[in-house]
Amino acid sequence: MTDTDVIIVGAGPTGLMLAGELGLAGVRPLVLERHPQARETPKAHGLAGQILQLLRYRGALARFEAATTDPMPAPRFPFGGVHLDFTQLTDSPLQALPLPQQGLERVLEERASELGAEIRRGHEVLGVRQDEATVTAEVRGPDGVYEVTARYLVGCDGPRSRVRELVGIEFPGVTYPEVNRVAMVTLPDSVTMLDNGDLEVAGFGTVSAGFTRTDRGVLGVGSLTPGVLFLSTVEDEPTEYDDDVPMTMDEFQASVRRVLGADIPLGDPIRLSRFTFKARHVDRYRAGRIMVAGDAAHLLPATGVALNAGMLDTVNLAWKLAAEIHGWAPEGLLDTYHDERHFAGARALLQTQAQVALRRGQDPAAEALRAVFQELLVDEQPLRRMGALVAGSDIRYPRTDPDEHALTGAFAPDLTLHTDEGTTSVAELLHTARPVFLDLAERADLREIAREWADRIDIRQGKTGDRPADAVLIRPDAHIAWAATIDESAETAARTLRAALSRWFGA
Numbered sequence: 001m002t003d004t005d006v007i008i009v010g011a012g013p014t015g016l017m018l019a020g021e022l023g024l025a026g027v028r029p030l031v032l033e034r035h036p037q038a039r040e041t042p043k044a045h046g047l048a049g050q051i052l053q054l055l056r057y058r059g060a061l062a063r064f065e066a067a068t069t070d071p072m073p074a075p076r077f078p079f080g081g082v083h084l085d086f087t088q089l090t091d092s093p094l095q096a097l098p099l100p101q102q103g104l105e106r107v108l109e110e111r112a113s114e115l116g117a118e119i120r121r122g123h124e125v126l127g128v129r130q131d132e133a134t135v136t137a138e139v140r141g142p143d144g145v146y147e148v149t150a151r152y153l154v155g156c157d158g159p160r161s162r163v164r165e166l167v168g169i170e171f172p173g174v175t176y177p178e179v180n181r182v183a184m185v186t187l188p189d190s191v192t193m194l195d196n197g198d199l200e201v202a203g204f205g206t207v208s209a210g211f212t213r214t215d216r217g218v219l220g221v222g223s224l225t226p227g228v229l230f231l232s233t234v235e236d237e238p239t240e241y242d243d244d245v246p247m248t249m250d251e252f253q254a255s256v257r258r259v260l261g262a263d264i265p266l267g268d269p270i271r272l273s274r275f276t277f278k279a280r281h282v283d284r285y286r287a288g289r290i291m292v293a294g295d296a297a298h299l300l301p302a303t304g305v306a307l308n309a310g311m312l313d314t315v316n317l318a319w320k321l322a323a324e325i326h327g328w329a330p331e332g333l334l335d336t337y338h339d340e341r342h343f344a345g346a347r348a349l350l351q352t353q354a355q356v357a358l359r360r361g362q363d364p365a366a367e368a369l370r371a372v373f374q375e376l377l378v379d380e381q382p383l384r385r386m387g388a389l390v391a392g393s394d395i396r397y398p399r400t401d402p403d404e405h406a407l408t409g410a411f412a413p414d415l416t417l418h419t420d421e422g423t424t425s426v427a428e429l430l431h432t433a434r435p436v437f438l439d440l441a442e443r444a445d446l447r448e449i450a451r452e453w454a455d456r457i458d459i460r461q462g463k464t465g466d467r468p469a470d471a472v473l474i475r476p477d478a479h480i481a482w483a484a485t486i487d488e489s490a491e492t493a494a495r496t497l498r499a500a501l502s503r504w505f506g507a
């Protein structure tokens with residue numbers, strides 16, 4: 001008997017999302033967070049990518065939208081020195097929600113607590129050990145050091161993950177020397193903003209709006225709100241910064257001085273942040289009963305996509321852990337967490353490292369590369385493709401059998417479904433995060449088979465315009481486990497359905 005089923009180390013967005021997903025799957029995890037209070041240091045500006053679709057499929061998106069105070073962003077997304085401009089498309093392939101990370105964590109924490117998670121703040125994990133059946137964490141809490149046991153432990157403990165280090169998971173990759181600093185400040189009296197956005201600085205002269213490249217780096221100047229300046233610097237520096245140590249005004253002022261060779265007077269700080277870029281990826285997401293997720297598993301060298309990758313790790317992992325705990329997990333189910341999320345992490349690294357190559361070059365050849373890239377992105381097809389790549393919506397988990405239906409492994413499309421009870425959708429069916437067998441062509445033969453797994457999966461029936469398959473089996477993470485081609489023979493469909501049900505949901 002263990003103290004709890006799952007220990008989650010870290011109450012960042014990854015740990016809190018995992019706690020909520022486990023709660024939906026009927027598991028009450030224990031979250032251990034070393035900081036006594038919620039995070040103060042500003043980090044992410046918002047969410048972007050497929051995680052927003054997933055939250056919609058959970059019926060939870062409105063709650064996150066309600067927490068945002070910023071206006072919705074223009075449908076443009078930075079991509080390594082160029083822009084993906086989706087304004088020409090009526091249905092952008094890349095969704096974004098401006099929601100500062102503190103607000104995001106607040107909503108995730110509320111949701112996780114409502115779903116039964118216990119969150120202990122001020123409890124730092126010092127050590128972990130495991131045997132065949134259990135994991136033990138050594139924890140320093142406000143009342144001293146104690147031990148807690150569980151069946152599984154997940155390290156959601158960020159880039160410097162102690163869990164990763166303790167279990168010997170390698171984290172190979174590179175750290176790029178560029179340091180990005182961003183300051184939102186009030187406009188001081190000695191600075192005038194001209195109609196074209198340039199700044200007139202008393203005693204210095206004009207500083208252009210947009211980006212000024214100097215020998216020492218890049219200075220960015222802009223403003224979205226009257227009276228508020230948005231300034232940024234990019235410099236190459238060999239120093240490694242800790243993301244949890246906030247940037248100060250002095251640090252920012254010194255950076256501007258180095259880049260521009262002069263001081264710009266700044267008003268009061270509204271928001272200050274600093275970030276660096278690393279491309280690192282664990283060699284395995286799992287070591288026995290211990291797993292890693294989020295920044296503990298991957299660091300991506302571009303803005304806007306890290307939360308997407310980390311939170312989606314947990315959506316993949318939670319139902320598999322729950323299946324182990326509820327006792328029906330088939331052999332090898334937990335191994336698919338590594339297989340699938342390592343594959344997804346590699347795709348995220350592919351597009352973010354491409355951004356490094358596009359962004360960092362300073363010579364005319366690099367300018368030419370950016371120009372060519374920007375030209376290609378005017379056309380709809382490459383633009384849609386890049387949007388899907390950045391969003392992670394094109395992820396199709398590797399199939400074991402090349403004859404499987406083309407939908408297998410893909411994120412389930414949100415079909416509108418006409419049923420005897422009225423109109424519903426795939427998104428609504430997934431609110432409960434239970435697997436769904438969905439019959440789209442009155443295939444009583446296949447429903448009959450699915451009924452043998454009725455304690456684990458929901459069986460639903462509906463009609464949809466232009467159906468992509470006769471029936472689909474959708475996993476709790478909204479990826480398709482199996483599909484029957486249109487008018488597929490009863491014999492083949494029955495055989496492959498049974499195999500898929502056993503493979504994903506046990507005998």
Ligand SMILES: Cc1cc2nc3c(=O)[nH]c(=O)nc-3n(C[C@H](O)[C@H](O)[C@H](O)COP(=O)(O)OP(=O)(O)OC[C@H]3O[C@@H](n4cnc5c(N)ncnc54)[C@H](O)[C@@H]3O)c2cc1C
Pocket residue numbers: 009010011012013014015032033034035042043044045046047048101123124125126156157158159161162243273274275293294295296303304305306307308310
């Ligand atoms: C300035 C900045 C801007 C960013 N902007 C964006 C953006 O716009 N979009 C985006 O997607 N991403 C952005 N990111 C990245 C994003 O913030 C991270 O990807 C995200 O925080 C990772 O979440 P996580 O839960 O995996 O790790 P973390 O947020 O690092 O959380 C890990 C948690 O584990 C706790 N912990 C660590 N060790 C222990 C231990 N031994 N015991 C107990 N608890 C422990 C930590 O205290 C922390 O609370 C930005 C990052 C920075 C620094």
